[in-house]
Amino acid sequence: AKAVPTAVRSTNYTVKSQTMANVEYKIDLRYSIKADNKAHLVAVNQQEIAANYIHYLVPKYDKESYLVAQLTDWEELDLLPSKANLYYEGSYIGETRINPTANDTLYISLGNDRNVRIKRTKNKDKSRDKVFSNRKETIISYDLLVKNMGTKSLNIIVEDHIPVSLEKSI
Secondary structure, eight states: OOOOOOOOOGGGGEEEEEOSSOEEEEEOSOOOOOOSSSOOOOOOOOOOOOOEEEEEEOTTTOSEEEEEEEESSOGGGOOOSEEEEEEETTEEEEEEEEOOOSSSSEEEEEEEEEEEEEEEEEOTTTOEEEEETTEEEEEOOEEEEEEEOSSSOOOEEEOOOOOOOSSTTO
């Protein structure tokens, strides 16, 4: 049987050198780049890092959830604020933004996940107004129904709006 050649990747030919002020990547591979006045991408570095995944939901604004990767061991990756290509099981699914900060955890949005949905409805049975002489009490109640249409258990964060009055007497 004949061996199948592996694909040539520029990351296999990249040498990283770091100084106090910057990081330099030398790619020892010839490229032919068209002179067509368009941007062309060259893979400089490719790394895999463990992540925790959460589904983030804000039902007041959207019924769908957003998948977010939480990276904890990211400080040594030499990340710059930039665009990043997203791949799932080897297939390109889109792009996101990387914005490294001074926080311990880096959050990267992976787009919405249609397998997790939330429904927010006002519960009229539990919502009511009460009047006590010169005082009025208003109770507003909402029901949140989260639906996981997938087969895996998920980590979910739900944030909702709590009404706060701008009047000091309230």
